[in-house]
Amino acid sequence: MGLLDASISRHNVLVTSVDNVLNWARLSSLWPMGFGLACCAIEMMATNASNYDLERFGIFPRSSPRQSDLMIVAGTVTMKMAERVVKLYEQMPEPRYVLSMGSCSNCGGPYWEHGYHVLKGVDRIIPVDVYVPGCPPRPESLIGGLMKVQELIRMEQIGISRADALKKLAEKSVDPGMVIRRERKVAGA
């Protein structure tokens, strides 16, 4: 699937489209902003650490929004924090992606009814590309979400909007249940 998987011959010359090269470069060095808000941040840190090793995907956290491509909203967004999240998002250069990690930032989570101080979904203040469910999601889920962001980048083309890319991604979606069943069958479970 990757650009380098195609065999390179003829004096290291590879003919491909500009879209392909740009998308490949972006999705292979997806730098998230290093910030966490609650318990989801612990899972995010675990995913960054050696056991799950996000760096093998070229994903490693940056300390400045100006160097980041991706914002992982990992945790409960309070009303007080919401304005800071918007400020950080606005400081990120385009193209920028947002991954909402965990129930709290998806929809308010356990605070949906009585949490007067919690923003009921980070998509009320910034556009979200990928939602990862869970409370908190396991590192595997987060990696799944990050792969989804990479898929989204793969759908992009010069001249098409993010909304169109998301539409293309939705059309191309694979039922994970089918994949899981197939893998289980292969493993003999």
Added chain:
Amino acid sequence: MEEGTVYSQHVAQSADAWAIIHEKFGDAVSAFDPNETMPFFEVLDLSQWQKIALFMRDHPKLKFNYMACLSGVDYPAEEKVGIVCNLESLGVLNHRIAVKLKCSRTGGSIPSVACVWHTANWHEREAYDMYGMTFTGHPDMRRILCPDDWEGFPLLKDYKVQESYHGVKVPY
């Protein structure tokens, strides 16, 4: 305290401490409540609270050197809000007692003891943030958890959350 009642050891210690306070301040403090979980008394004359607090901290037989907690309480039936201070004599006399104070539910105030126990500084700000009573003499009487321009006091029983905050919808 009734004569002849038998308390467990730690309640008896608290009762002795209360007796010293009661002897000095008389009717400014209520009767002793031998609650097994946390024995307590109430300060009835709020204007005496700072003096009582200093007395409790410095008297050689009291030495309440540690404020373990200061919580807010809402009493809607009495039209009052209040605080509960859990005090201990940590590493000195090893006794403990809780002190309750109540003030009016609307615009009430309680003297601050932030100058007596520094722990009270942030705890009193939290009580104000959640229940709305002010603390007179507090060095920095602002909200501590909610944003400065938040409406209402969230832990009051009749609290209704605001519809929007800075243009963002608050309820689900």
